[in-house]
Every structure is written in C-alpha cells, then in structure tokens.
Amino acid sequence: MADGGTAGIAARRWPENGAARIPNWVYTDPDIFARELERIFAGPSWLYACLEAEIPNPGDFKRSRLGAREVVAVRDKDGTINVLVNRCAHRSMQFCQANRGSVKEFTCPYHQWTYDLGGRLLGLPFRRGFKGKGGMPEDFRPEERGLERLAVTTRNGVVFASFAQPNETLETYLGPKMLGYFDRVFSGRKLEVLGYYRQRIPSNWKLMMENIKDPYHAGLLHVFLITFGLFRFDQNSSTEMDETGRHGVLVSRRSDDKADDAIARLPQYRDKLTLTDPRLIDPVREFPGEPTVVMQTLWPNLIVQQQSNAMAMRQIVPLDAGNFDLVWTVFGYADDPPEMRQRRLRQANLFGPAGLVSIDDSEAMLLSQAGIAAGKDDADGIVEMGGRGIEDHHHMLTENAIRGFYHHYRSVMGL
Ligand SMILES: [Fe+2]
Known part of the structure; x- marks a missing residue:
C-alpha cells in the first residue's frame, strides 16, 4: 500500500502549543485516515484481538476487524492461538462470515480451497484437472499459498496481534505502570464472557480514545455517575x-460521602434522584487497593473498562475518517459466584449503546464530529485543562492523557 496522500499531508501544519491543540483535519482528512491505517493499525502496534475465553477449544474461532482488515483468531490443535487474515489466497474472498464458531479446517465457499487452523493450504478441488484436462500448473506449490498470519502474543487470557512484528514484547510495549493496571484485572484468573454489544458511532475513532482519556467530561456530562457517586x-x-503517552488510565475511588458543595451545585447533580431498583448500583470491592474505577486506554484499539464490578473490553474498529464501530465484550471471572455474575450483568446496564452512562458519550462524539466537519479545516480544539504538559496528575481537572495520546500520535504519523 502506498503511503496515503503524502503530498496532501505534507502541506498540513500542526497548530502551535504542541499536543495541547488538535487541528480539525485529523478527524476528517481521508489521507490522514489512510496513513493511520497504515502506520498505526498495520504498523508495529499490538492490537487487541480477542479474549482466550472466547475460543477455549481447538477449532474455536472469533472473527474481528483490526484496522482495515478482517482477521480470524483461532485456537489450534496444540492449544496455541493463530490470527489469520480473512482472505482466501486464491481470489481474496473473505472466507469466514460467522462472528464465532468452531471448525476442523477453513474452507472458502467460493472454490472450496481448504486451510488448516494454522492457515496452511491443505488442498483445492481439481488441482490435477478432470480426466486429464485443466487443473493447476505443475509448478503450483500449495505450501507457498497459505493464509496471511499475524504475529500473536497473549497475556493472562488476552490476545493481541500485529500485522508488522513489533520490536518489543507486549510487556515492554505497555511499560511497567500500564502493565500493573492491566494485571490488576487480568491477574491470570480465568475469564468468562457474559455478552456483547456492538454499535456504530458516526465520529472519528480518536474521539473515542479522547473520551476515555478525559475525566473532565465524566464529572460534568454524566448525570448518572455524578448523582450516584460513581465518578x-x-x-x-x-x-x-x-512513558510514550500512548497508553493511559483514569483511576478513581467511589465514596459514599456527601458531595462537596461545588459538586452539589452542578446542574447535573440531582440529590433527590433515587433508583427504584438500587441493585443497579450495588458495587462490592473486589480488587486490592483503593480504586473502584480504572479505565485503561491501550494504543491503538482497546479500552479496558473496570467501573465498579462492570468489566468490558471495548474494541475500536475504524471504518473511515467519520465512522467507527465499537465492539464491547462484557466479561467476568469463571469462578464468580452466581450473585456476582448477576451483579455484573445488572451493572452492565450503565454501558453499551443504550447504557445509562455510555449513551451520553455516543451522543457527545456524534455532535463533536458534526461540529468538526462543519467547521474550518484549520480550526483547532483546545486541550489545555491541567496545563500543556503530559505528566501524570492526581486529580480529574486535566486533559493530560489526551495530550499524551497526541504527543505519540504526531511522532508515529510524522505530523
Ligand atoms: Fe463519558
């Protein structure tokens, strides 16, 4: 693939004040989007692919999309996981259409070329022709015509893959601080998938990353979080x-204390509001340490949600500059007692496309993209809450993690 629209991008000028300003064109320019697909999603990034719990047995597979390309993650006979590009070596057909399933081998429906679970071409109909006529040339080598395979790494039940072999392990890629937060949820305890949501959001994919890196909005936009003390x-x-700024966490601790006067004066704080069924939020402490909320954003396509007892992987699938899919995998632990499983499922009502909290974010992203698309190409957004630096902060009135993301983004994108 050629580097997307190099001449067009070369004329772009990032606004002054570094990552504290974000130009409109990063959300709308198709050349920028093409370069993101190539350098970020097809580049040396570890992309979240699936949970091991989704494909527990040999032959189990899960289809998903990493950047622009569909892949199939499949458990091989020896228990290892392969991530194969969903493209038949013959005529490029996306041979797999099911989201999940279990197979002995993959057969492309078009001409029935058949591959094993590692993507090796096992055979094709009429390779030698029929009654001496037709067939493939003598020098056709099936062993050279397998499915494209990605580099794969796993940690404590989570599967990551890469189109370009990253020059660092997942552990180095995350860095010690982010790895610590990752292992907090993924400690090696066996996971259990509780369900899925999928939604298409008409905005640029980066607005989703920004949203989760933005504690400033969480305490203002979300009536539900503020009123019930969740954030x-x-x-x-x-x-x-x-250290790079590309990954981040928002960490918070729920308190039952009466809201501070400054909070109580916010129009979104409704002290008279109560829940008919208070079990919707009955969080119990389950992780060591003080935090009750850890929202982790991992470059470039994953959000790990741990809000009270509601956990989910949110996978970002960019479609074009103005649209992305958000694929949610809601999970708990395999050894959860029934009441904890029920609690997680009830709390899951806060999230997803129609979630009591998340629905606010989808609307905010839609309207942000609308304002950006209608605005001047060279107008810019202000990301100066908490200063212009990208150091850690121990409060929520900051946009430091958004600045960290764009600091890294600019270096990868050459902007
Ligand atoms: Fe939000």
Missing part, C-alpha cells in the same frame, strides 16, 4: 500514562 471531582483520583 466525581471530589473523589481521590489520578490520570496516568506510560
């Missing part, structure tokens, strides 16, 4: 990053 500015919290 408030008066709670102990931090926003932290890895």
Whole structure:
C-alpha cells in the first residue's frame, strides 16, 4: 500500500502549543485516515484481538476487524492461538462470515480451497484437472499459498496481534505502570464472557480514545455517575500514562460521602434522584487497593473498562475518517459466584449503546464530529485543562492523557 496522500499531508501544519491543540483535519482528512491505517493499525502496534475465553477449544474461532482488515483468531490443535487474515489466497474472498464458531479446517465457499487452523493450504478441488484436462500448473506449490498470519502474543487470557512484528514484547510495549493496571484485572484468573454489544458511532475513532482519556467530561456530562457517586471531582483520583503517552488510565475511588458543595451545585447533580431498583448500583470491592474505577486506554484499539464490578473490553474498529464501530465484550471471572455474575450483568446496564452512562458519550462524539466537519479545516480544539504538559496528575481537572495520546500520535504519523 502506498503511503496515503503524502503530498496532501505534507502541506498540513500542526497548530502551535504542541499536543495541547488538535487541528480539525485529523478527524476528517481521508489521507490522514489512510496513513493511520497504515502506520498505526498495520504498523508495529499490538492490537487487541480477542479474549482466550472466547475460543477455549481447538477449532474455536472469533472473527474481528483490526484496522482495515478482517482477521480470524483461532485456537489450534496444540492449544496455541493463530490470527489469520480473512482472505482466501486464491481470489481474496473473505472466507469466514460467522462472528464465532468452531471448525476442523477453513474452507472458502467460493472454490472450496481448504486451510488448516494454522492457515496452511491443505488442498483445492481439481488441482490435477478432470480426466486429464485443466487443473493447476505443475509448478503450483500449495505450501507457498497459505493464509496471511499475524504475529500473536497473549497475556493472562488476552490476545493481541500485529500485522508488522513489533520490536518489543507486549510487556515492554505497555511499560511497567500500564502493565500493573492491566494485571490488576487480568491477574491470570480465568475469564468468562457474559455478552456483547456492538454499535456504530458516526465520529472519528480518536474521539473515542479522547473520551476515555478525559475525566473532565465524566464529572460534568454524566448525570448518572455524578448523582450516584460513581465518578466525581471530589473523589481521590489520578490520570496516568506510560512513558510514550500512548497508553493511559483514569483511576478513581467511589465514596459514599456527601458531595462537596461545588459538586452539589452542578446542574447535573440531582440529590433527590433515587433508583427504584438500587441493585443497579450495588458495587462490592473486589480488587486490592483503593480504586473502584480504572479505565485503561491501550494504543491503538482497546479500552479496558473496570467501573465498579462492570468489566468490558471495548474494541475500536475504524471504518473511515467519520465512522467507527465499537465492539464491547462484557466479561467476568469463571469462578464468580452466581450473585456476582448477576451483579455484573445488572451493572452492565450503565454501558453499551443504550447504557445509562455510555449513551451520553455516543451522543457527545456524534455532535463533536458534526461540529468538526462543519467547521474550518484549520480550526483547532483546545486541550489545555491541567496545563500543556503530559505528566501524570492526581486529580480529574486535566486533559493530560489526551495530550499524551497526541504527543505519540504526531511522532508515529510524522505530523
Ligand atoms: Fe463519558
């Protein structure tokens, strides 16, 4: 693939003040989007592919999309996991259409070329022709015509893959601080998938990353979080990053304390509001340490959600500059007692396309993209809350993690 629209991008000028300003064109320019697909999603990034719990047995597979390309993650006979590009070596047909399933081998429906679970071409009909006529040339080598395979790595039940072999392990890629937060949820305890949501959001994929890196909005936009004390500015919290700025976490601690006067004056705080069924939020502490919320953003396509007892992987699938899919995998632990499983499922109502909290974010992203697309190409967004630096902060009135993301983004994108 040629580097997307190099001449067009070369004329672009990032605004002054570095990552504290974000130009409109990064959300709308198709050349920028093409370069993102190539350098970020097809580049040396570890992309979240699936959970091992989704494909427990040999032959189990899960189809998904990493950047622009569909892949199939499949458990091989020896228990290892392969991630194969969903493209038949013959005529490029996407041979797999099911989201999940179990197979002995993959057969492309078009001409029935058949591959094993490692993507090796096992055979094709009429390779030698029929009654001496037709068939493939003598020098055709099936062993040279397998499916394209990605580099794969796993950690504690989570599968990552890459189109270009990254020059660092997943552990180095995450860095010690982010790895610590990752292992907090993925400690090696066996996972259980509880369900899925899928939604298409008419905005640029980066607005999703920004949203989760943005504690400033969480304490203002979300009536539900503020009113029921799940995320408030008066709670102990931090926003932290890895050394590159590309990954981040928002960490917060729920308190039952009465809201600070400054919070109580917010129009979104409704002290008279109560829940008919208070079990919708009955969080119980299950992780060591103080935090009750850890929202982790891992470059470039994953959000790990741990809000109270509601956990989900949110996979970002960019479609074009103005649209992305968000694929949610809601999970718990295989050894959860029934009441904990029920609690997680009830709390899951806060999230997803129609979630009592998440629905606000989808709307905010849609309207942000609309404002960006209608605005001047060279107008810019201000990301100066908490200063212009990209160091960690131990409060929520900051946009430092968004700045960290764009600091790294600019270096990868050459902007
Ligand atoms: Fe939000």
